[in-house]
Amino acid sequence: MKAVSHDLRKLAEKLVQYGKKHGADEMEVTLYEGREFNVDVRLGRVENLVEADSRYCVFRLFKDKKVASASSSDLSLPTLQDLVRQALQRARLTHPDEFAGLPAPARFKVTEDSLKLYDPEVAAMKPQEKIKMALTTERIALQDRRITNSFGASFVTNELRTILLNSSGFCGEYLQTYCSLSLGLQAGQDDRLVEDYWFSSKRHLRDLASPEEVARTAVERTVRQLNPRKIKTQDVPVIFEPTMTSWLLAFLFSCVSGTAVYQQTTFLAGRLGEKIGNDLVTVVDDGLLPGRLGSRPFDSEGVPTQRTVVIEKGLLKNYLCNTYASRKLNLPATGNGDGRGVVPNNFYLEPGAVTADEIIKSTRKGFLLTRVIGHGLNPVTGDISRGACGLWIEDGRPVFPVAEVTIAGNLGQVLQNIELVGNDIRFESPVCGPTIRVGEMTVAGK
Amino acid sequence: MATRKRAAKTGPRDFQLRPADLKGILSLALARGGDFADIFLEYRTSLSILMEEDIIKESSESVSLGLGLRVICKDRTGYAYTNELSEEKLRLVALTASAIASARSSRKLPLRFRNLKLDKDVARARLVATSRPLQEKIELVERAYRSALNYAPAIKKVQVAYGESLQHIKILNSEGLFVEDKRPMVKLVVMALAEKNGRHESGFCGGGGRVGLEYFNRKLRPETIGQEAASEACILLEAADPPAGEMPVVLSPGHSGVLIHEAVGHLLEADFIRKKTSVLWNKLGKRVGSEQLNIYDDPTRPGFRGSYNIDDEGNLPQKTLLVEKGVVRGFLQDLLSARLMKKETTGHGRRQDFSCWPLPRMANTYIDRGEYDPAEIIRSVRKGFYVSRLSGGQVEDSGQFTFSVTLGYLIEDGRLGRPVRQATLIGTNLDILQKVEMVGSDLEFGWQTGTCSKEGQDVPVADGCPTLKITGMTVGGLR
Numbered sequence: 029m030k031a032v033s034h035d036l037r038k039l040a041e042k043l044v045q046y047g048k049k050h051g052a053d054e055m056e057v058t059l060y061e062g063r064e065f066n067v068d069v070r071l072g073r074v075e076n077l078v079e080a081d082s083r084y085c086v087f088r089l090f091k092d093k094k095v096a097s098a099s100s101s102d103l104s105l106p107t108l109q110d111l112v113r114q115a116l117q118r119a120r121l122t123h124p125d126e127f128a129g130l131p132a133p134a135r136f137k138v139t140e141d142s143l144k145l146y147d148p149e150v151a152a153m154k155p156q157e158k159i160k161m162a163l164t165t166e167r168i169a170l171q172d173r174r175i176t177n178s179f180g181a182s183f184v185t186n187e188l189r190t191i192l193l194n195s196s197g198f199c200g201e202y203l204q205t206y207c208s209l210s211l212g213l214q215a216g217q218d219d220r221l222v223e224d225y226w227f228s229s230k231r232h233l234r235d236l237a238s239p240e241e242v243a244r245t246a247v248e249r250t251v252r253q254l255n256p257r258k259i260k261t262q263d264v265p266v267i268f269e270p271t272m273t274s275w276l277l278a279f280l281f282s283c284v285s286g287t288a289v290y291q292q293t294t295f296l297a298g299r300l301g302e303k304i305g306n307d308l309v310t311v312v313d314d315g316l317l318p319g320r321l322g323s324r325p326f327d328s329e330g331v332p333t334q335r336t337v338v339i340e341k342g343l344l345k346n347y348l349c350n351t352y353a354s355r356k357l358n359l360p361a362t363g364n365g366d367g368r369g370v371v372p373n374n375f376y377l378e379p380g381a382v383t384a385d386e387i388i389k390s391t392r393k394g395f396l397l398t399r400v401i402g403h404g405l406n407p408v409t410g411d412i413s414r415g416a417c418g419l420w421i422e423d424g425r426p427v428f429p430v431a432e433v434t435i436a437g438n439l440g441q442v443l444q445n446i447e448l449v450g451n452d453i454r455f456e457s458p459v460c461g462p463t464i465r466v467g468e469m470t471v472a473g474k
Numbered sequence: 475m476a477t478r479k480r481a482a483k484t485g486p487r488d489f490q491l492r493p494a495d496l497k498g499i500l501s502l503a504l505a506r507g508g509d510f511a512d513i514f515l516e517y518r519t520s521l522s523i524l525m526e527e528d529i530i531k532e533s534s535e536s537v538s539l540g541l542g543l544r545v546i547c548k549d550r551t552g553y554a555y556t557n558e559l560s561e562e563k564l565r566l567v568a569l570t571a572s573a574i575a576s577a578r579s580s581r582k583l584p585l586r587f588r589n590l591k592l593d594k595d596v597a598r599a600r601l602v603a604t605s606r607p608l609q610e611k612i613e614l615v616e617r618a619y620r621s622a623l624n625y626a627p628a629i630k631k632v633q634v635a636y637g638e639s640l641q642h643i644k645i646l647n648s649e650g651l652f653v654e655d656k657r658p659m660v661k662l663v664v665m666a667l668a669e670k671n672g673r674h675e676s677g678f679c680g681g682g683g684r685v686g687l688e689y690f691n692r693k694l695r696p697e698t699i700g701q702e703a704a705s706e707a708c709i710l711l712e713a714a715d716p717p718a719g720e721m722p723v724v725l726s727p728g729h730s731g732v733l734i735h736e737a738v739g740h741l742l743e744a745d746f747i748r749k750k751t752s753v754l755w756n757k758l759g760k761r762v763g764s765e766q767l768n769i770y771d772d773p774t775r776p777g778f779r780g781s782y783n784i785d786d787e788g789n790l791p792q793k794t795l796l797v798e799k800g801v802v803r804g805f806l807q808d809l810l811s812a813r814l815m816k817k818e819t820t821g822h823g824r825r826q827d828f829s830c831w832p833l834p835r836m837a838n839t840y841i842d843r844g845e846y847d848p849a850e851i852i853r854s855v856r857k858g859f860y861v862s863r864l865s866g867g868q869v870e871d872s873g874q875f876t877f878s879v880t881l882g883y884l885i886e887d888g889r890l891g892r893p894v895r896q897a898t899l900i901g902t903n904l905d906i907l908q909k910v911e912m913v914g915s916d917l918e919f920g921w922q923t924g925t926c927s928k929e930g931q932d933v934p935v936a937d938g939c940p941t942l943k944i945t946g947m948t949v950g951g952l953r
Contacts, residue, residue: 078555435950
């Protein structure tokens, strides 16, 4: 896939010219070309095997400050030209919006090579090797007698080329790879079943966790939940494992997104410059970390990505804005654009100095949160309420597993009450953080 | 004008592939000894409109065209797809998907394909949205917007999203089936934001289904949707923090169908059953819940969001009895699970689009009406929690499930008391189903806006239930 992008660039150019000729003031075209491989194995056999190439086109055009957009998986020129004409028709019926428009052309200095987005090893890997990775991972896990069933192991690779071209003269392109290895397991007898999974996902094959490591972690995470208890409703310190800190940060991202801020659908709207967390809280969005999953040279509008400090020692410094939100809020665009909205690049909580073990050891009584189910997060209020599983901590060590409880609190309070920040950040997803301990949240049970 | 007609009525040239054109591809797919192969050809157009800050801000159109090809060899599935429908690409897709099979013998295809004609249509669309002018849709959006904004001075912001799609499908399989169908869908959703004394709350409401635009004038007016969303936001301004701990819970009719979708529906999907990961895998014929529970999944309900004339494997769907008087009576079967379990398919094989293989999925799941007067159910609770509106839920195979309440009420001495805000409820299905103490006579279905996710695939669903009382469930509020 490395070589041929010429035809797609030509197609993008043709569409922009076509749009301009038919009356668009400004136009932006993005073309994606991808290759997907996915193998699922279960109980030692291949269950599903998927391989496919696909292409996709997305465009946006502006006419008299009115916007219309379209997308198509049919890349034939007549279809795309129809869509352009129909978009112009639709734009006429839309209302003008003074903030609408393309960003001013910008220069970007990084390339896919300096960002290390592409790994030729991923691209060259043979299907048999990928199948073997998945089979090996599951086999190692199933050697453990305590594991009673398997949801299977999966190995996934993707290659994706992104080409962006607009009528202001921007033309950029990058190629990226992705690979992941995951395994889901079940343990327990009769009607008392527990489950968990583990995974590793990276851009480069050499960074991926080994089958042994994924299997061992998945087994450990699953069996430690056997014979859970339900605890009494109480307010206790809650320790978030790194995967749990990730969802907390994803929720925070939705609350500092410039789109949510101008729409006033976040409790953090209008609070720039305020101290919204304690000194331990420093949160950064960085699109330029070499090799990381959330890195890219420019966003969906061609705005160069950057390092943006969102929260510095508790102080809310920046919202993450696409061009539209930046004009609405009169703030800088931060290279987080994604279609109409914003996405995180690498959005993470700065790690601290203590280890996860030290955090647990220093906790006299608390709840170590290992899994959540359900989606009770409300950015308008900051309210959190989710189903939870975890381990009960007493005198610095886990004493029994806990299931069928909920944790509840408010993100605003959580940011003020973070007591300890671990050093174990893993960058296995674009939004991530280390182990943290939060002063007190309500754990509801019996 | 000619181009418009082509786009609206018949789809692009590539969609015109006929059984004769595809037969060679199908036999190539079976050349390495697969047991079964099928082709899913899809052409879908969609439109969305967004209104916020008093203006129609954007409209977006999308075209999705592609073909997915599956080869089954015992319990293995090979899958490949493409959005380029050239002969060369299709041959490549067939070869890729067949790589899971490795026998020398190849299966013969039937000489003729039987063209399955559909005599009924679950869609209730007289004014099919895709063939109506944009202006009509903009008017619906504006009506919903204004009614939400004018509902009360506390309403500060409103967002309205309109979405429509028309999915054309063709399915062809190695057993000689050929079938095609068209599936319209519309959805109108309002989010209202209220503010009072620095406190913000939001409310949602929506509607739609496999219906035409006339639905919004006859069945559910945009004004009603706008007002409902605004009213929820305003009620929440006065709401208290939710309680925490185990207590009796009464579920409102309609929306609370999410409970049965999570606690029962998913765990009776046949893939989880044959893999024995579902806690219900060995419960066929066994009692798992209260005698008052009768649970169905019915993909044939007219106009419903989860309905279809044929499933995504070309099988006719059936109203399927899942639980009768608390006893498990059936599973939701797709073709693969039915083959492996030596059962009949129930027509529940669904997929998100051509890039995905089918999985057993729910369509419209509901608890049938019971005997109790809903008012009597509420009166029977001295101190408890009333679930008024839900935003969704999740379940795992062990049976542990949650659902998120956006608006609830405290029940005090048999009456609804103060409204309370967001809380997640959690339980384990085998426990909670036993604790269903009263089932009301007021079966309702929730808003037709639901989407169910499984293994990364989203499909439209609906669910319903009457008023229900559960003797004890953990409410995840604050202390």
